[in-house]
Amino acid sequence: SAPLRAHAAAIDRYIGTSIDPDPLADEPIYGTIVAREFNSITTGNTLKWDWTQPSPGQWNFGAADTFVDFAEQHDQLVRGHTLVWHNQTPGWVQDLPSAQLRAAMESHIDAVVGRYEGRIGHWDVVNEPFEEDGSLRDSFWREGLGDGYIAEAFQLARQADPNAELYLNDYNVEGINAKSDAMYELVADLLAQGVPIDGVGLQGHLILGQVPSTLQQNIARFAALGVDVAITELDIRMQLPVTPGQLEQQARDYAEVVDACLAVERCVGLTVWSFTDRHSWIPEFFPGEGAALPWDEEYEPKPAYHAIHDAL
Ligand code: XIL
Known part of the structure; x- marks a missing residue:
């Protein structure tokens, strides 16, 4: 049947x-599936600051x-990930005094976004700025600027x-809770100030059997503010070993998750965080868990x- x-x-x-x-270079089937099944890719780790500008x-x-x-060869949208984040940013950035930190942010965004002008369609500009209770995270960004x-x-x-x-992208903001409430208020504020924000990314690192019941309602409230919404890093992890x-x-x-997105017109797309259990961040970051993706390790x-196929 037709691809996704x-x-x-x-x-x-x-x-x-x-x-x-690495898998794109080393395992031919990897690129074959990406090209055949997906009309968007996200840049994984390769546009994080520690990758693009380690010193x-x-x-x-x-x-x-x-x-x-x-x-471009496969007619896919590129989602650029990510410009301003507290993780995977080199120490030399984190240690800068305020004025230099601001200058580094300016030159970094200018260089990275400018390099791909017209070729990277969506950017995760700020990643994970919230604490679970909805306060702004005390990152070096917030401390400095x-x-x-x-x-x-x-x-x-x-x-x-x-x-x-x-x-604006974050995790544990898929359902309605203190963190997504804070994200909602911030997006409303930014829009009111004329800040150029176009969309909200709900990462979607979910646990088996725990799709938030308020997912669709949450997507809908962001859409009603006048921004697009996307599920940007979907995976659904389980305890290993896997059972049928x-x-x-x-x-x-x-x-x-697909149904909740499709129910809201401004939910423009869904991205899985890698597509195969062979190349997933879950086993390393959540020991004992895995099998979170739609293709297995083979x-x-x-x-x-x-x-997903039937829901689309
Ligand atoms: C993860 C990558 O998949 C890993 O390879 C890396 O070691 C750590 O970061 N939220 C994000 C992503 O926004 O950038 C993270 O990606 C997963 C959680």
């Missing part, structure tokens, strides 16, 4: 995956250039590529794949 991307395109949405350079003035764009070329660092980052990104869609019953539950969970589609 055909079904998504037919309803004017995208289905995406994050990708990694001052030392730029590494090779991997991201390869991804953007790949996406004050709460206004978020608005500044969006303004800089807009200057660097006026046509890119600019997103867990795979069936996972299929239902994936379908529930690149065989799982029940979750068929559920």
Whole structure:
């Protein structure tokens, strides 16, 4: 039957995956599946600050250039990830005094967004700025630049590529809770101040059987503010070893997420955080858990794949 991307395109949405350079280079089936099934890719780790500029003035764009070329060959949207984040940012940035930190943010956004102007369609401009209780995270960004660092980052990104869609991205904001309430208030504030924000990314690192019941309602309230919404890093992890019953539950969970997105017109797309259990961050970051993606470690589609297919 038709690949996921055909079904998504037919309803004017995208289905995406994050990708990694090593499997793209080393395992032919990896690129084959990415090209066939997805009409969007996210740049994985390759545009994070520690990758692009590990020391001052030392730029590494090779991997991201390869991804953007790949996406153009296969008619895919590129989601750039991410510009301003407290993780995977080098120590030399974190240690800068305020004035230099601001200058580093300016030159970084200018260089990275500017390099791909017109070629990277969506940017996760600020990633994970909230604590679970809804307060702003006390990151070195906020310590150095004050709460206004978020608005500044969006303004800089807009200057660097006026046509890119600019997103605020976070996790544990899929359902209605203190953290997503804070995100909602911030987006409303930014819009009221004329800050150029176009979208909200709900990462979607979910646990088996725990798709928030308020997911659709939450997507709808952000859309009602006048921004797009995307599920940007979907995976649904389970305790290992895998059982057939867990795979069936996972299929239902994936379908529930797709259905919630499709129910809201401004939910423009869904991205899985890698597509195969062979290359997933989950086993390393959540010991004992895994099998979070729609393809297994042998690149065989799982029940979750068929559920996404049928839901699109
Ligand atoms: C993860 C990557 O998948 C890992 O390879 C890396 O070691 C750590 O980061 N939220 C995000 C992503 O926004 O950038 C993270 O990606 C997963 C959580």
